[in-house]
Amino acid sequence: MWKDKLKGFFKRPAVEKHETAAWANIKGTKPESNVPFPDIIDVENAKEYVEENKK
Template sequence: MKKYKRQESYQPIENHETAAWADIDKTMPESKVPIPSQRAVVEAKEWVEDENQK
């Protein structure tokens, strides 16, 4: 009976770092979490505030 090792390397299926909508300012080194730019944060906040007023 053969024993199979788990695949050690992880390769994401999709790469969102280069997506135009992402507007990533930087990525956290250890967790690889994308940090949006200040402009993206302001736009998201404005959008949420507008949607909640409706």
């Protein structure tokens, strides 16, 4: 019982900020899996980035 109180005492808030992440500009989600997919502009930007950095 006292262990449950300690777990709650030592919890910290998350540090990550997902507003600026790559998946922040989602166009929608898939119905069953609820997986987000990006906007077409973000897909094109990612493709250009990969093509420029090929070795």
